[in-house]
Amino acid sequence: MKINIPESPHPRVVIVGGGFAGLTLARRLRKQQYQVVLLDKNNYHQFQPLFYQVAMAGLEPSSIVFPLRKAFPSKSDIYIRVTEVERVDTASKQLHTSLGICNYDYLVLAIGADTNFFGNAEIAAKAIPMKSVSEALYLRNQILSDYEKALSTTDYAARQQLIDIVIVGGGPTGVEVAGALAEMKRYILPKDYPELNCDEIDIYLVQGGDQLLPGMSTASGQKAKEFLEDLGVKVLLNARVTGFDGRQVSMSDGARIDAQKVIWAAGIRGNSMPGLPEAAKAPGNRLAVDEYNRVKGAADVFALGDIAYMTEPDYPHGHPQVAQAAMQQAQNLAHNFKQISQQAGRLRAFRYKDLGAMATVGRNRAVADLPRFRFQGAFAWLIWLLVHLFQILGVKNKLFVFLNWVWNYVTYDQSLRLIIRPKRPPGS
Numbered sequence: 001m002k003i004n005i006p007e008s009p010h011p012r013v014v015i016v017g018g019g020f021a022g023l024t025l026a027r028r029l030r031k032q033q034y035q036v037v038l039l040d041k042n043n044y045h046q047f048q049p050l051f052y053q054v055a056m057a058g059l060e061p062s063s064i065v066f067p068l069r070k071a072f073p074s075k076s077d078i079y080i081r082v083t084e085v086e087r088v089d090t091a092s093k094q095l096h097t098s099l100g101i102c103n104y105d106y107l108v109l110a111i112g113a114d115t116n117f118f119g120n121a122e123i124a125a126k127a128i129p130m131k132s133v134s135e136a137l138y139l140r141n142q143i144l145s146d147y148e149k150a151l152s153t154t155d156y157a158a159r160q161q162l163i164d165i166v167i168v169g170g171g172p173t174g175v176e177v178a179g180a181l182a183e184m185k186r187y188i189l190p191k192d193y194p195e196l197n198c199d200e201i202d203i204y205l206v207q208g209g210d211q212l213l214p215g216m217s218t219a220s221g222q223k224a225k226e227f228l229e230d231l232g233v234k235v236l237l238n239a240r241v242t243g244f245d246g247r248q249v250s251m252s253d254g255a256r257i258d259a260q261k262v263i264w265a266a267g268i269r270g271n272s273m274p275g276l277p278e279a280a281k282a283p284g285n286r287l288a289v290d291e292y293n294r295v296k297g298a299a300d301v302f303a304l305g306d307i308a309y310m311t312e313p314d315y316p317h318g319h320p321q322v323a324q325a326a327m328q329q330a331q332n333l334a335h336n337f338k339q340i341s342q343q344a345g346r347l348r349a350f351r352y353k354d355l356g357a358m359a360t361v362g363r364n365r366a367v368a369d370l371p372r373f374r375f376q377g378a379f380a381w382l383i384w385l386l387v388h389l390f391q392i393l394g395v396k397n398k399l400f401v402f403l404n405w406v407w408n409y410v411t412y413d414q415s416l417r418l419i420i421r422p423k424r425p426p427g428s
Contacts, residue, residue: 002100003101005079006079010034011035012034012035012104012105013034013036013037013105013106013108014037014102014104014107016040016095017109017112017305018038018045018068019046019048020305020330021110021306021327021329021330022110022330024326025330025333025334026078029078030072032337032338033341036079037079037104038078039081040080040082041084043068043080043082044068046132048131049323049388049391050063050388051133053180055177056177057416059404061136062400063401063404064133064392065133070394071393083097084097086098088107088273088275088301089275093105106301106337108301108303108333109307111270111273112305113131113271113306114268114270118267120242122243122244127263127264128263129264130173130177137420139263140419143261144417146162146260147193148419149162151195161259164202164204165201165202166249167203167204167262168241169264169267170206170214170237174207175228175361176360179227179362181203182228183231183363186198202234203233206236206240206241206251208238208239209237211225211237212235212237213359215357220359220368220369224367227361236251240252247259270285270286272285276295276297277298278297280296282309283318284318286303286306286307287303287308288309289303289310291310293308293310302333304330305330306326308329310350314352324355325352336348354371356368356369356370359384360380366384367380389402
């Protein structure tokens with residue numbers, strides 16, 4: 001059975017994944033001589049950099065998601081199908097999906113990456129990742145539910161397991177989560193839970209290396225550590241989590257931390273796409289591509305974003321798995337598709353332009369490494385706010401996020417601390 005998509009006189013480009021790379025490419029192709037089919041398991045685009053604010057009750061999920069269908073005019077030759085891709089058949093140029101078979105002339109894989117637990121099955125079963133809106137909501141529910149239980153728990157050790165939190169991974173996600181939790185402990189929890197001794201709450205940030213934010217400058221990593229420790233976070237460098245049974249966290253040095261919640265932000269691993277040749281396999285479960293984002297060993301198949309493994313002299317281990325790299329690759333590939341359709345000659349090789357990196361630790365606390373300048377403190381925090389605000393899709397989303405941020409800044413209160421658990425209706 002084939003997916004119901006109208007035939008077109010134009011070549012069909014099938015894009016798998018509606019993240020930063022997939023959506024950018026689809027929008028760039030809408031005025032070109034192609035039929036575009038966008039496949040995703042969700043019907044919305046997720047703004048991943050702000051997942052942690054959903055998890056910390058600072059934003060509602062609707063503020064950082066954008067319906068895919070709203071991104072395209074109704075008359076454009078673009079078709080969106082919500083489905084899961086099971087495998088690709090490169091010989092017949094077909095995708096096998098849960099809805100049926102989808103033929104393609106050109107296939108673009110922008111399937112992103114998922115949490116990497118480095119083969120530790122126990123941690124994978126019990127730790128909480130944060131790579132989707134649903135996982136962020138789960139974390140929010142878990143944190144708030146455990147604080148509610150802690151109010152009625154008289155045993156000190158049992159209460160510590162409920163209120164203490166361990167964050168694994170000292171990259172931007174781990175640093176931002178730790179900062180947000182520390183501010184919640186300082187400003188929010190004493191008002192919401194006056195019966196709870198908030199001084200008992202311990203927040204641990206565990207980093208395997210010798211500095212936080214390893215992709216940024218040493219000065220930024222050190223400043224982020226200072227900001228976090230000023231907020232009361234216990235930063236553990238050169239430390240590894242080796243196990244987690246749901247109640248205790250085991251450390252590489254033999255130490256144990258009582259906690260029922262481990263937030264895992266220690267790494268990512270490319271999502272899999274069965275059916276591709278062995279030549280396409282690259283470190284980190286990524287797909288090896290050439291300088292034009294063509295998947296090695298697979299004709300007319302391209303890969304973008306986190307899943308694409310392309311080396312340059314400055315990036316011998318592949319480009320950083322961040323939104324900027326994904327969008328730049330998509331823009332370059334859109335240009336090359338135009339060259340292909342017009343038979344205009346040579347394709348343009350991709351060269352990554354590093355626009356800098358930023359991380360926020362909390363109110364008036366952030367670090368920013370830009371190509372020519374480095375900022376720390378309140379000015380870096382303001383830059384972080386503006387950059388992320390303008391990257392969010394949709395005017396309404398921008399407005400809601402801005403208003404939430406202003407309200408939080410003025411009142412020290414998120415006011416979104418709701419425990420919402422989905423429930424299946426009886427008989428459904």
